[in-house]
């Protein structure tokens with residue numbers, strides 16, 4: 001509990017402002033929490049906690065000291081349009097991490113135990129026997145080895161899968177084969193049965209899941225996209241599913257959300273869609289980082305998990 005009395009602006013269509021008010025009350029004895037359209041004295045706002053930008057952006061908050069994302073990703077805040085002098089932080093939250101690990105495991109096991117094939121065959125009353133295997137026989141590649149990808153890779157390794165991972169800078173994680181750079185990505189995908197994408201969306205990673213990559217994949221590999229929709233070149237994925245390069249895809253994130261009614265991903269026999277639910281932060285746990293970052297912002301200190309604007313994540 002601190003004596004600081006921050007003025008906090010909050011904007012999210014997904015998160016409950018009441019739950020966040022209660023959570024912030026465990027960190028600050030006195031604070032003001034403003035939401036549109038009732039933001040009195042916008043010039044006095046110290047910190048913005050946001051999932052997406054409000055209409056009109058954040059320009060009216062002329063004395064803003066920090067922008068704190070309610071997501072681990074920040075691309076939805078259109079970072080290039082944010083005031084460059086205001087530090088921006090992404091969210092790291094134990095609940096979010098736990099949910100992302102659970103989602104990755106669920107989707108990986110669905111492929112490893114062939115449930116996707118049994119689901120399809122049961123619709124046509126077809127009995128197929130596929131010999132089950134131990135997890136060590138399935139090679140899983142994790143794209144992105146940050147807060148989330150790193151935990152996912154370690155959890156899958158603990159489950160016995162043969163895990164490899166890819167990041168921008170080289171990482172060393174016991175029991176996991178690590179790769180970096182474009183050549184590293186091609187080597188990794190050529191060895192994997194299942195790919196899990198948990199990269200941030202940046203200029204470099206947009207459409208990374210495209211034909212150029214699929215041609216290096218093991219034939220019949222399965223894809224799990226938990227990063228962002230625009231990581232996938234959609235027409236390339238449909239073509240790869242049609243010719244068997246990719247056997248099946250689990251897509252949690254989509255270029256347009258909600259996915260338009262006429263989108264070809266709906267009803268596709270080899271695609272499982274989930275509505276961007278892989279992970280979410282919970283105020284009761286996320287407030288620990290958010291509270292610490294509000295105090296840092298008021299003190300003019302560097303934020304935890306501050307985004308490097310030049311890298312884009």
Ligand code: NDP
Pocket residue numbers: 071072073074096100143144145146147148149150166167168169170181198199200201202204205226227228252253276277278279280313
């Ligand atoms: P981090 O910033 O902790 O990690 C990002 C990882 O991606 C790092 O390992 C980084 O490499 C790597 N990376 C970034 N750019 C490249 C590149 N050009 N080439 C290779 N590797 C690259 O992010 P988080 O793990 O916290 O979050 C990752 C993403 O997950 C979010 O940005 C968001 O898009 C998505 N997400 C999705 C959710 C959902 O519900 N579907 C929920 C939460 C997050 P290096 O280690 O070298 O820096």
Ligand code: OXD
Pocket residue numbers: 070071072073074096279280281
């Ligand atoms: C996030 C998300 O980035 O939920 O945290 O997508």
